[in-house]
Amino acid sequence: MGKHIVVGSGQVGTHVATKLIAQGHEVTVVTRSGGGPEGAVKVAADVADKGRMTEIAKGADVLYNCVNPQYHRWLTDWPPMAASFLAAAESSGAVYVMLGNLYPYGPVSGPMTEDLPLASTSPKAQVRAKMWTDALAAHEVGRIRTTEVRGSDYFGPGATDQSYLGDRFLVPLRAGKTIQFPYPLDMPHSWTYLPDVADALIVAGGDERAWGQPWHVPTADPLTFRQLGERAAALLGRPAPKMAQLPWPLVRAAGLFSPMLGELRHTRYQFTAPYVLDSSAFQRTFGVAPTPTEAALKATLDA
Structure with a gap:
């Protein structure tokens, strides 16, 4: 060893x-x-x-x-x-x-x-x-x-509060409340x-x-925020959650008081157009596949 x-x-x-x-x-x-x-x-x-x-x-x-x-x-x-x-x-x-x-x-x-x-x-x-x-x-x-x-x-067990699929997603999902994101809800994105x-x-x-x-890193097919919410809710046996996009001017204004929110302007491009990671080289070379999305979401919810 x-x-x-x-x-x-x-x-x-x-x-x-x-x-x-x-x-x-x-x-x-x-x-x-x-x-x-x-x-x-x-x-x-x-x-x-x-x-x-x-x-x-x-x-x-x-x-x-x-x-x-x-x-x-x-x-x-x-x-x-x-x-x-x-x-x-x-x-x-x-x-x-x-x-x-x-x-x-x-x-x-x-x-x-x-x-x-x-x-x-x-x-x-x-x-x-x-x-x-x-x-x-x-x-x-x-x-x-x-x-x-x-x-x-990133998402999964142990994800920090900086993760879009961490507590800001899981807490309202479990409570049946509206899940809010600062970006479009229907843009494909790799997780x-x-x-x-x-x-x-x-x-x-x-x-x-x-x-x-x-x-x-081996990464599953991209999903939108809305698709992730629907799949996670289904695993909990619940209907599709309510979701809302926060107005960008509001996010920018909040960034004046929060350094982390202020930095979102630098990465906004990653969520306003498809953002897709191709991990086929790693998968092919080392014979490693990504964890299936359903299994990954279930482990995240169980954690």
């Missing part, structure tokens, strides 16, 4: 660590607070501290970057943390597995594949793009081994199931075919 360092214990990191522990691996979870799931070695550390991260990563086989700073802090928080991860990966020789996202692609006109250019002009997306290009450059000259795994909007994200990260870290390129 290997030694795995999971940095971050949020909605993805917790799943990764829990799965690795169940597989019998030695797992260290690194967070600022020193938290983590039972069975892991828990370490409190500042991820931006190169020396500390290098020390923690000694002897590791795989180093997972599952950190997720608040979106409005990406420009300040990500660069020093990215540099720290690279230093730790190079010093330890561990495979560096990055949890990425789709933001660097920017607006697209069709299904997203891994060969799309990282063409976004958003400064925050460019920070994420640079993290990958810097890591890839280090990989190509033999300093590290790395890969990046990208998913669409990535959290346990599938963890599985993809683990596969990518342990299979050298994954290294040196990005991959998309």
